[in-house]
Amino acid sequence: MSGPPWVATVDDAKVPEGVPVAVYPKGLPVLVIRRDGELFAVANKCAHMGCPLEAGALDGYTLTCPCHDWRFDIRDGEFLDAPELSLATFAVKVDDGKVLVRLEEA
Ligand code: FES
Numbered sequence: 001m002s003g004p005p006w007v008a009t010v011d012d013a014k015v016p017e018g019v020p021v022a023v024y025p026k027g028l029p030v031l032v033i034r035r036d037g038e039l040f041a042v043a044n045k046c047a048h049m050g051c052p053l054e055a056g057a058l059d060g061y062t063l064t065c066p067c068h069d070w071r072f073d074i075r076d077g078e079f080l081d082a083p084e085l086s087l088a089t090f091a092v093k094v095d096d097g098k099v100l101v102r103l104e105e106a
Contacts, residue, residue: 004104012094015039020063022054025101030090032099033074035061040074041090041101047072047079053087 007025010032015021020031022044029044031053042063044053051067058064062080064071071080077087091102 004102006093006095006100006102008095008098008100010099012097012099015099018058020054020056020058022052023099023101025103028103030101031063032092032101033058033063035074039092039094039099041092042072042074042077043088043090045087046070047085047087 009023009025010021015032015034017034020033023030023032029052031042031044033040046053046065046067048065048068048070051065053063053065055066056063061074062071063074072078072087073080077089079085093100
């Protein structure tokens, strides 16, 4: 078994610090975020009503949904007001200048 696939998305150089970038590995909406030099990948679909999160505000590791202000921790996807809800998160790495996302929930 080779495990879940790593899918190449955006160029690493195109992910600026602190600005979420929407990518679509195999059509799945994912948000790649660089924070303090480290990369994170979360579902680009709010756990509330599915709004895209790419226009959300990022403050530290907290991403706020632009629709109704639900707040998520980009490190583990946790919804800060109710830990039983969360965003899917994905393993992410850089290979040969590309950001790769692993399409299994981390
Ligand atoms: S859809 Fe994100 S807070 Fe409502």
